[in-house]
Amino acid sequence: MSQAGRDTKAAKAQEEAYSADSLTVLEGLDAVRKRPGMYIGTTDSQGLMHCLWEIIDNSVDEALAGACDEITVTLHDDGSIEVADNGRGIPVDVERKTGLSGVEVVLTKLHAGAKFGNASYTAVGGLHGVGSSVVNALSSRLDVEVDRGGKTYRMEFHQGHPGVYTEEDGQRPSPDSPFKRTRKGRPTQLRVVGKVPPKRTGTRIRYWADPEIFNSTAEFSYQQLIDRVRQTSFLVPGLKITVIDENIQETGDPSRDELLEVDQPVAPAGEDSQAVQEQAAGPQAEAAESVDEAEDATFAGAEPAPNQDESGEPPLGRDLPEAGVELRPVNPAGHKRVEEFLHTGGVVDFVDYLSNGEPVSDIWRIHGEGSYQEETQKVGPNGELHAERIERACGVDIALRWVNDYDSTIRSFVNVVATPGGGMHVDGFMNAMTRQVRKVMEANARKLKVNLKDPHAKIERDDVLAGLVAVVTVRIAEPQFQGQTKDVLGTAQVKPVVTRMTDDQFGQMISGSKRGFKEQAGRVMEKIVGEMHARIQARKTKEVTRRKNALESASMPSKLSDCMPGNDDIAELFIVEGDSALGTAKAARNSAFQALLPIRGKILNVQKASISQILGNKECASIIQVVGAGSGANFDISQSRYNKVIMMTDADVDGAHIRILLLTLFYRYMRPLIEEGHVYAAVPPLHRISLAGKRKGEYLYTYSDDELEGKLAELQRQGIAYKEDIQRYKGLGEMDADQLADTTMDPRTRMLRRIRMEDAEQAARIFPLLMGDEVPPRKRFIVENADDFDRTKIDT
Incomplete structure (x- = not known):
């Protein structure tokens, strides 16, 4: 048989072998483990951090709903990460459709959660319903504890599958401990492991990222975590976020401990400070040996913990630090690193933090609420989907300022989720702002010295961006992002809402019609028009200076x-x-x-x-x-x-x-x-010494009076004769060409200061x-530093 005949026969056999039996059906979270990049972008450091963001964002969503004011993130020394909050706690009752507890539904079912029905949440970051379940699937182990109804419930998972771990060391849980997986089709009951005061609620999730999923280059970034936590504390005023790193032992600085803006926890009688820190970190204390013992320990006349009322709840009216205070306590020597963040000024504080340079204007704020209509798929009582046109609320909060620089810093967020790629909210803001600046320039062209007949004299977006520091945030229900990683907001209806609000409020500010903004608006317009002239001139300069x-x-x-x-x-x-x-x-x-x-x-x-x-x-x-x-x-x-x-x-x-x-x-x-x-x-050089005697015709150069005295003394000690007439150069023009070349221009003999x-x-x-223009600060600087005068530091 010819080669062509054999190929035809093999192709036919392969076609006959391709049937329904060739299809692979990945159930549950197996699809996530097979294609993790579809859910977290990559399996390197970026994906590793994205898993943490998903868990933190769920706790932040509780804060946005008004149900949480404290979140604790703990980096354990075994590589696991724990996120604890005092929100409402994941539901523990049975979900009717699946027959599973709410905890198991949230952590094992894709596209499941309370954020689809618009009842429990109105403005959240995690909307695709895959965050917690994806993290569970990509973890070698995940433990969850929920405080609800006066009880603490616990559940454990291995690579997304529920079951029970048998710990060799109860104090140090490990993904390598023996695990008994729950049989398929049988719901896993939540275990009650303790009791809490009836009003105490919250969720604690601890997970170990699976090394089988993430590649060897994946590294956790502590600085990224701190930056993310800090920005979240700005965007959710009043939310306290604590980061505990057990991998770093602080050296301690008692002098700084006295300057803390928050009271340190005080141990009740019979407890040491380490126990209090563990309680504040968020993990539930070990369960009592029995429910009766737990009840006795909780309610049998025990004194309430510090900062709690008799019900065991933190007081609702606790005082907050002043706006803009960032809590960064320093622990005594030998204790784990703890950093706390709490801000009450919102986006205004955020812009102030991001500003780097001399301010041209105060911080301006654009805020309010608009509405838009959107057609969406609603979930019916029997779980069916149907199209429905509803009206959405869109909260807008923007802070901005210009500084004396040409770099721009713009941060944008949707429901506290960062959108580094911008999106509709940023486009609406920038379009309206650029339009309003152009209107003011045209109305004040003579004052701003702008020739409107010049076709190039037109404000561009880059001119407005130069030196701009801005934070743009919107809060909407069910935002549409471009991809699971939520880099860009795609909800088109948000753009006109932000545009209208910016046109109105920013227009009054930049035109100076709003009280107290006239002088600031003048400075801002002068800067923007100056940037326009610089851009035009730079283009002209580039055209005439490139030497081809x-x-x-x-x-x-x-x-x-x-x-x-x-x-x-x-x-x-x-x-x-x-x-x-x-x-x-x-x-x-x-x-x-x-x-x-x-x-x-x-x-x-x-x-x-x-x-x-x-x-x-x-x-x-x-x-x-x-x-x-x-x-x-x-x-x-x-x-x-x-x-x-x-x-x-x-x-x-x-x-x-x-x-x-x-x-x-x-x-x-x-x-x-x-x-x-x-x-x-x-x-x-400053001086030239002409040598005499046997070395006649040779010259030495010195660069300061002190060096001259030292050189002359050295020549006398060595018995080298020189002419008493020392030449002192008053300027470069007094040098001969060969002298200037030898001392200053010839690369082989010159000296340059980089x-x-x-x-x-x-x-x-x-x-x-x-x-700068301000004379008093310069005068004060000279007076205050006069005693530190060091002649050797003078650049002469």
């Missing part, structure tokens, strides 16, 4: 003495103080890779100037144009025409002042040059202080 060939240097400023093309990887730009120094430098340079740009004395202090003043200043504009990489937010270091930018000024006070002004320009508008180490200061920015935040504070 040697002829393009003709478009550079006439005073630029450029180097030869083709040496961009080693090219150096010397910014030279004065024309006299320029003449010497021309003779001293290597024109193959060294370019010279002279400046006339002290340039404009850009810290005090507006964008329009900077662009109109000849010296600043020339430097930006010659560097050729743009400015501000549009600066692209890959387009820089030089590898090194070297400030070559005189070794005196005026020269130091000029360097500071140049550095201010680089820091404010070409910061990546400093961040990546491309900015240098030349170090010219300008670094080790701490950008500190630099951001110091520059406005030393170079």
Whole structure:
């Protein structure tokens, strides 16, 4: 038989073998374990953290429903994670349709929960009904305890299947302990393991991520957890969230313990502080040996715990710290790390926390509630689905402020779930805000010095975003996200609600018609229009400064003495103080890779100037144009025409002042040059010593008066003669070309000082202080630091 015949026969046999028996039906949570990426995105670190978010968000949903005000997240030293809350507790009664307890339904059935019927929850983050069950499926072990109706119920699972663990060590549960799985088709009854006061409710879930699911590169990020918890405490005012890390032992700092904003728990008689910490962490104490013993222990005349009334419940009217207080207690030495978060100021506090830089405006707030209609699938009394058009409420809460910077920080949330990809709520906010800014600019064009006839003079979204810090939140029922990971809000009806509210409230603020906003609105508009001018100028600058060939240097400023093309990887730009120094430098340079740009004395202090003043200043504009990489937010270091930018000024006070002004320009508008180490200061000598005798014709250079005295003393000790007439350079122009080359320009013999920015935040504070408009703070800084004067630190 030919090869073609054999292939045909094999294909026919394979077709006959493909039947219904070839189909695989994955039941329950097996589908989740088979395709985990469909539910948590990835099985690396991102997916590992996503599981934790699902459990935390369920507790936060209880807080949004007004049923919870405390959540505790415990990172156990065995790698497990526990999330405890004082919410209503997962229902423990039997669900009629499945015949299973509410706990088992929530933790083993996909698309099951209380968030589909709109009765128990109105604005939540977890809406797909797969969060808890997916975490259960992807865990090697999951334990759940529920406090309801005066009892504590417990249930255990292995890789999503219910059953019972037999612990070798009751104090240290393990996924490796013997496990007896409940037989298929038989409901697992919740075990009652203790009693609690009748009004105490809550849920505790502890799980061990399954190493069979998550790859070897998956790592838990403590910092991500802290960031997420902090943002949640901002978004749900009054919710206290505690993070306990048993893997880290604090060293303790008694001096800081006295500054805590919250009372530490006090142990009742007969209990040590460790027991109190364990009780505060959330896990239920070990069950009594019997129900009778548990009842006796709970109610037989026992004293109520601290901060509880006689019913055992925390007092409802407990005092909260002042708005914006973040609780971060320091524990005594040897205790596990504990961090607590509680904020009462909401999104306003959040924006204040995110703001980094000098404020241009106060924090503005847009908030209110709108409504929209939506057609949705409702669950009928018999579990059937039917379409129904209902009216939804949409709560909007937005806080924003501008700072003196060109970076933007925008955080968006739907029901406290972060939407890093934005979505309809962010689009509605940005569209309305940009539209209102354009209206104000057109109405005040003359005051803002805008030529409306210029087709390029139009506010773009990037102009508005420069320096903007904003938190955009909406609360709606059953939001539609793009994917289970909830990165983008897709509910289209939210956009017009946010747009209308922003148009109304922000429009009054930016136009200055709202009381108290006129001066702030003026500053904001000046900044936004300045960013527009900078963007337009940057585009023009980029167009004229990119050197694609040697002829393009003709478009550079006439005073630029450029180097030869083709040496961009080693090219150096010397910014030279004065024309006299320029003449010497021309003779001293290597024109193959060294370019010279002279400046006339002290340039404009850009810290005090507006964008329009900077662009109109000849010296600043020339430097930006010659560097050729743009400015501000549009600066692209890959387009820089030089590898090194070297400030070559005189070794005196005026020269130091000029360097500071140049550095201010680089820091404010070409910061990546400093961040990546491309900015240098030349170090010219201050004195020249002419040797005599046998070493006649040799010269030594010194760079300070102290160094000169030391060098002369050394020459005398060594018996080396020198001329008494020590030459002191008043400026670079006094040097001969060979002297300038040897000491300052020749890479083989010169000395350069690289300008670094080790701490950008500190630099951001110091520059406005030393170079800004406000004179009193600068004067106060000089007076307060006068006693710390150190002559060796002066850059001369």
